[in-house]
Amino acid sequence: PEFYAAYSARGKLVFPHGFDAATKALIDKYPEDEKGIKRFIKLIAGIRKEGMNQPRSALVRKLIYPLMPLLYPNLVEADRHTVGSWLDKYISNENAKVDLVAHLVYWGDDPYTLSMFYYGLPFSGFIENGGHFIKGGSQQLSDHLAAYIEKQGGTVLLGKKAEKIITGNGQVTGVIFRDYFNKALDPVTIYCDNVVANCAIPVVPALLDEPYASSLKEKIVDKTNSCSLLCMYLGFNTDVEKFGVKHYSNVIEGEDVKSLKDVKPNHQGDWSKRRFIFVDYAKVNSQLAPPDKSEGVICTVDYLNDWENLNEADYKAKKEEVAQILLKRLERQFSGIRDSIEYYEVSTSKTIQRYTSNPSGSVYGYAQNKEQTGNKRFRNNFLIPNLYFASAWAFPGGGFEGSITGGFLAALQMNKDKIWSVADDEPFVDQRIVPLLERKPIDENTLELRFEKPAVLQAQKGKYACLNLMSPKVTELDLPYRWLPIASSTKEESIRFHIPRDASSFVKSCDLMDKGDEAIIYGPTG
Template sequence: MIDDESCKLALGANLGYYHDDPYELSLPFFAVAQGGYIDGGSYYVRGGSQRLSDYLVSLIEENGGAVDCGRLVSDIHVRDGWVSGATHAKTYTETDEQTTQANSVIANAAVPTVAENLLADPHGSTLAAEISDRAIAPSLTTLYLVFEPTPADLGNECYSTIIEGTDIDTLADLSDTPPAGFGSRRLTFVDYSQVAADLAPDGKSVGAITTVDYHNAWCGLTDPEYRRKKNRVGDVLLRRLNEVLPGASDAVVHQELATPHTIERFTHNPLGTAYGFAPTPNQTLGAREIEPSVDGLHFASAWSSPGGGFTGAILSGAKTARSLTSDVGTFS
């Protein structure tokens, strides 16, 4: 519908928030999310997303429930075609193994992990067959920054700034895989001091430089090589930010780089994907629904409907919570 390539690039400026290829990305999924962003602006949970999690925990505890953090599920039990509980232990030490009985289990783990590692056959293989033709979304590399003074003090006025890469003249240039080096690929800088995020003390602020990346770009490295590459990439990303916001590098008082391997380590998502299944037309919104291979098993994460991202994961959880009322009624 649009012939002008500059217009296409502008409309697709936030492509990296969704996928790496504009020709694969579901238009309805992109349009709903991006349309809301344009129409309503940017919002952020004041105090950070942890504050939202803490509030949800308080609601659970006020209603007689309990939240036990730092534990990893190793097995979802099934009896007579219905889930009966889960075995879990401390995440890093694998000690204090416990089995909790339950009539319903909500899996926020990666769906391929549920199929391959948490469900015994035939249930695991049935789920694996259902998702076998689904593609996985790319990952991200992100440089997290603490500023003093803030980017706003340096003259920045935008919440999100696209730092365009070199040799990107058409929409098709954004679909190149693998992407160009970190010195020439498209970046996104987010300045949280532009919204009432309350993520840092007065006079300081938090920001992040993000780019689409891939797990295999960080494979085959020894630990020293991996750390040296992280340092180099961090320096390059900060240099490029400084080119569009002079003084930014001097204002950084702390920085940390997260790679696809970092995401994989902390979230156990295969290949460090940030969005679960790729948001293609047949893998978003209603098409992203997953049929559980056993009764009482539910999914609530970026892997399930409607799709990836912070909002997508929250909507998935809300949808699952509503569906649980039928299960609770069955056993009341």
């Protein structure tokens, strides 16, 4: 589909895929800026082409530095500008500028600090190659990567939290981690040749001994974190195209955005005017909902300071208040859509910080400004030779493309460095994985599953545990786990769960389990 459609009081702009089509659409609407628009398209196309062809060797980059203006003219031009400074220089119509940054939330919150390089690189990729979505959602990618790791003899552990990166003689030698739910359990030490810190860089100093902790703190002390996001997940009982939703990505412009300089204040302003993007996943055959239903997301810039000092009751109340404001605005643009909503849930910057440990809920790591762009971003192993960094906080930057590229580059660097010893043939045994002992119906509405009790689980009746099926037989439109109350007493040698029957794939998989089938049990909590 089209890249995006921007709705505002000044009308609607549909930004198509393809450089020629995009150029025509922009010039048709803003003919007075034809020269600037053509320069814009040429620049962002050049940024991607030149950015992808840069040498990886630091030595080579240093040697060719004097020739950069000749070899990489578009990168040099982009490196000198923020998005705002470039648009102000070459585009005269303020409406055109605002339309060109309609999707700014995908990379930052302020056109006057966002690097033109970071903006242009993925933007041109969308225009040239179109948008792509993993059927079934991004969890499918995570599941595939985890399965590949396990197939190669590795182990993927969830519900664990790293406490320390062990160092000695100038090298990383291992990691100490602890169970996230059972704090009373002893920590576990794993010795290894290399460590990849795929977490937020600001949390790493607390994991390191001196002098590395202080050294890293010094390197990051003046860095600026990116904004966060508020996302509202919507489940519809029908295809929303009938309400006028014609495009995948729909930008609802803020009422008070009259010029490019209004964008950042709008992102920090009242929710009744804050610009947001509504994504209709039915437009890309996402397979996130049954054929007769659909799913969408409202996404907008968010900041932790809007939420962090609220108590639990006030936090929930404010989330509901914001949800109703955004739903009212969505209804205003697409009349009738609100009555089709069966389910909605809001995540804030506080949610992101809680579940990802990213300080201030920063979704793009360090802000993607001129001072923190390109080679100024932290490279793989800048601190300790065998400690690699791969996340939105490191090189090349945030977003799916940046984070995935960072992981790939870290793997290439590890393979090149060859800091490997003979592999340990003894695999790590996760004691939370247990076999099914018995499956039986309690009544027509309830199924009981009885498992061997994990030796590391401090099970208490009424507490909740997460039951994750290892090999679910039915997976359509569902995840293979549920948080369930523990039905067994502490004295029992096994652990029991009562599964309420419904039409979900999880319940169907539970019904099809055989004795000996395995599950992993996380918890308890609550």
